[in-house]
Amino acid sequence: MSGLINAMEGFAVIGIVIGVGYVAARMRIGGPQAQMVLNRFSFFISSPCLMFATLSQQELSTIFHSSIIVAFLSAFLVALAFFLLNRAFFHMDLANATVGCLNSMYLNSNNIGLPVATYILGNPGLVAPILVMQQALFTPIALTTLDIATSGKASAKKILTQPLHQPLLIGSLGGILVSWISSQAGTFIVPNWLFDPINMIGESAVPMILMAFGMSLHGSRPMGKDSDRSATATVVVLKNVAMPIIAFLLAYFLMGFRGTTLYGCVVLAALPCGQNVYNYAARYNVGMRFARDGILLSTMTSPIIIALVALLLG
Template sequence: MPGLLSAMQGFCVIGIVIAVGYVAARMHIGGPQGQMVLNRFSFFVSSPCLMFAILSKEPIFEIFHSSIVVAFFSAALVGLLFVILNRLFFHMGAADTTIGALNSLYLNSNNIGLPIATYILGNPALVAPILVMQQAIFTPVGLTVLDVTTKGKVSLKEIARQPLHQPLLIGSLLGIILSAVNAKTGWFLPNFLFDPIKMIGDSAVPMILMAFGMSLHGTRPMQQKSSRPAILTVAILKNIVMPVIAFLLAYFVMGFRGATLYACVVLAALPTGQNVYNYAARYNVGLTFARDGILLSTMTSPVFIAVIAALLS
């Protein structure tokens, strides 16, 4: 099974770099701020450069592939399913329910998605439509609900400003614009401007993975027993149910086969994005719930992606 072998090799590459970050944290290399520095630099500088470099070279009509339909509806259905399950079993408040729904549907298209798309799917541009979709649709909707449930009012100004605080989205949109200009006029950035951007972008994936490895040092998840059923439900929805829904939509509704079907299901099995914890922290709701859901789905995601590789590749 070449696909499974490729997936295992990809996980090996990713795992080694994560392990280097973990060992660095244990040895106190970089000091207590090492993880934060790597995260912030990759978030604000390297990753936007990477997405710009990738998307500007990608043909404009291939960026927004019809597979985005699968990504959107599989995420939306999983989020709705968590809301229903909460209503039946967990009975959490509206704000915590929103965090749980985001935990279930929000894909880690940056920290894990970029390495997975690069080393397993062989095309990092595959995460771009998901990133744009999440920042343009799911984030504003989630923040609107959190505004209403925690403040009792909607701050339309703050919600409208959200894209301006997302360097990844800005880098992606600029890359898409340049791709469109290139398709229309044939003009592209001269090499002396493009090459440094690409060089900086190439540092994004290793920094992201090492920062994640650092974050694992000293972590003790699942300490609150009352939250465990909801956290386990989030992980099951994210890592099992969402890929199944993605497969059904991709295979039976969209008619995808081969590499496209494989990519849809693998990307649906990505763990929860760390943005959810940032949103929880901003509104001071569901902090432990968000953190543990992200960690559990991140630790179990490779197992399910390996199973997907064995079945579909």
Template sequence: MAGLISAMEGFCVIGIVILVGYIAARMRIGGPNAQYVLNRFSFFVASPCLMFDILSQESLGVIFDSSIIVAFFSAMAVGVVFLILNHFFFKLKAPDATIGCLNSLYLNSNNIGLPIATYILGNPALVAPILLMQQAVFTPVGLTVLDVTTKGRVRVRDILKQPLHQPLLIGTLLGIIVSLISSKVGYFVIPSFIDDPISMIGDSAVPMILMAFGMSLYGTKPMADKRGRSATITVAVLKNVVMPIAAFILAFFVMGFRGPTLYACVVLAALPTGQNVYNYAARYNVGMTFARDGILLSTVTSPIVIALVAFLLS
């Protein structure tokens, strides 16, 4: 029970930072372009530093833990389900459908996943495989689709060059390389006078993303778009309900996980949609309302689902 209370406190911390962003926008602190600046700085600078800092200091065994199989296929399942539902019911255009798919499968592994892993599961490193999966697979694929659909053309050269345009992926891969080298030589190879500023910049990523998200709430009414309301509710249900159920089925029946490992897989699958999805939507100026409402609804309902999972499996 103490761990569950601590996790709820983590949700409270996140809510306060989002509220600060909302108040800053309401008071016009930073001017009309503050949200845009925070999004871009986080996307191109702070978030890659955060990924590098986390992964460079994790062992390869933790980064490539077998639980990544459960996380990957449960996420893929809900993403495919959303695309099928969109084809038959929602009829969203390709960029908006991509945002909806990411809303369905993208886990908030940083600013909510870390406190959940720490306070409920007792091991913050459990989010490392999810970080790797999302930044090495889902993010570049999703951003590639956004690139080619918003530009109106599809060229093989652009797709092959896409990883070079993704700072998050570059930071992730560099972190893995440093982790590999460090494991070979027996010590962390990055000197502190270089690692410390990277870590400091990385620490700013989550607050900036959360405050930019809070700023996006000012002057808007969540769930006001009746046309997109059903799609928004659908992505929240897929993320918060269907994905944990899929993770349990895969972990229990396919992978044979039991005890803490099974519990961790299901709890992490119940994490809400990551604010990064709104960051990506803002980056390409598509589906921003859809992304914002989906994240908000998922974040509000996720603590209830996680509490239920903790009650049933802990």
């Protein structure tokens, strides 16, 4: 029970930082461009540093744990479900549909996943496979799609070179490379005078993303008249309900996981949608309200789902 309480405290911390962003926007601190500046700085600088610092210190066996198969398939299936539902009912364009797929599948593996993995599962390294999967696979695909959908241009060269323009992917792959070289050398190869500033900058990513998200709430009404309530409710159900169920079925029957590994797969699948999705939507100025509403409702309902999973499997 104490572990569950500590995890809920993690949600409270996130809510407070979002609230600070809202108050800052209400008081006009930073001016009208503050939200955009925070989003861009996090996207291009802080978040890549965070991914590098996090992954470079993880062992490769942890980064590529077999649970990544469960995380990949469950995320892929809920994204596919939203894509098909969009074709049948919502009829969003490609850019907004991409935001919807991300809302359905993208896990908040940093600022919620880390405390949940630490306090409920007892191993913060369990989020490493999710970090790799999202930053090295799903994020480049989604951002490439958004880039093409918003620019209206598509070419083989543009698609092949797009990953080179994604700071998050570069930071993630750099961290994995350092982890591998360090394992071969038997010691961490990055000197403290270089790693410490990278880590310091990376630690600013989460609060900046959360405060920018809070700023976006000022002057707007979540699930207002202009929002697509049906699509938003759909992505929240897919993310918070369908994904943990799919993860349980895959982990139990396909992978044969039991005990803490099974429990970890389901709990992590029940994490809310990550604020990164709003950061990506803001980067391309598309689907921002859709992303914001989905993240907000997912974050509000996720603690209930995680508590139920803890009671059933913990």
